[in-house]
Amino acid sequence: MTRPAPAPSRVGGQGAGLAYAISAYGLWGFLPGFFLLLAPASPWEIVAFRILMSLGFCALLLTLTRGWRGFIGLSRQWRVLGMMALAGVLIYVNWQVFVLATLGGHVVEGALGYFINPIITVALGVVVLRERLRPLQWAAVGISVLAIVVIAVGYGAFPWIALALALSFGFYGFIKKRVGAQVDAVSGLTLETAWLTPVAIVQLLVTGATVGLTFGNAGPVHAALMIATGVITATPLLLFAAAARRLPLVALGLTQYLAPVLQFLTGVLLLHEPMPTGRWIGFGLVWLALVLLTVDMLRAARSGRRASLPTA
Known part of the structure; x- marks a missing residue:
């Protein structure tokens, strides 16, 4: 009797997925510095x-x-077109709020949004997928809500930038995960940006008629950086989509803390944004919630692996 051949290993795929995820979140972490170079746009x-x-x-x-050929085939599927249009709206909101926050001196609040994003992902599981939260997940969600209240009271303003970024990217990631097996990274991003092209043209026309366009009027280096926004924007999104197709949610969730950490350090250490006591307490509560969420993810992953082991 011959023994069955072993199943093919997924280590290589997950190793590549981890590299994609770290690269994507690392690039996102340095985005504030890049956008500051685009002034006076x-x-x-x-x-x-x-x-x-x-x-x-x-x-x-x-x-x-x-x-x-594959892209044209996808563009003929109405469900895919609709999902990518919705993803385009969400990523547009995320991009616009993020750039407004960066150029407006709110890099730290933008980082808060991406710290909250894992909590939003957990909440989406409850609201959209009707999942049941485990005790540590409930604790993380509750502490995050308390953190938002503390920041709002202590800083004297509702953190709408953080919530807008967390919600928009949370829903965007949810949609990308739903269509990930059907839509490849390049085709998906092409469809999203194609839907947004009319919006971009209108924005350029309105900006040119009001404050004026800087492209071509601020020197060749500035023009080159503006053109490079395509590569800078698309590359981490493509890496993220590639990582989402290769990694389990636990591994993807652990890497996503890299971007807000880098953004937070940029805002506090390089841009010297204010960090009053109330904001420090609020951030501390968010970080505590993320620790609980990480412990819960690791415990759930360990239990899943243990349950999948063959019995004697």
Whole structure:
């Protein structure tokens, strides 16, 4: 009697997925510094260029990888078009709020949004998927709500930037996970930016008619950086999509803390944004919630592995 051949190992795929995830979140962590280099461009001009240059970069990738046939096939599926249109709206909100926050001196609050994002992901499981939370997850959600209240009271303003970023990217990640097996990273981002192209054109027209466009008027280096927004924007999104298709949610969840840590350090150490006592307490509560959430994820993953072991 011959023994069955062993199942193919997924270590290589998960190893590549981990590298993709770390690269994506690392690039996102340094985005505030890049956008500050684009001054004196307005946030609306920057986001419009992000959309148009990302679309051009994706079109180039489809050409180089001979992916146009698959892209056209996806574009004929109405469900895929609808999901990518919704993803486009969500990522547009995320991009615009993030650039507004960065150029407006609110990098720390933007980092708070991405610290809260894992909690939003857990809440989505309850609201959308009707999942039941484990005790540590309930504790993490409750502490996060308390943290938002403490920050709002202590800082004297509701943290709408943080919540807008957390909600928009949380729902965006949820949609990308739902269509991940059907839509490849390049085709998905191409569809998203194609839907947003009319918005980008209108933004450029309105900006040009009001405050004026800086592209072409602020020197060749500035123009080159504006063009590079396509690569800077698309690359981490493509890496994130590739990681989401290869990694379990636990591993993907652990790597996502890298981006807000880098953004927080940028805001506090480099840009010297104010950190009053109330904000420190609020951030401390968020970090405590993330510790509980991480412990819960690791325990759940360990229990799942133990349950999957063959019995004697």
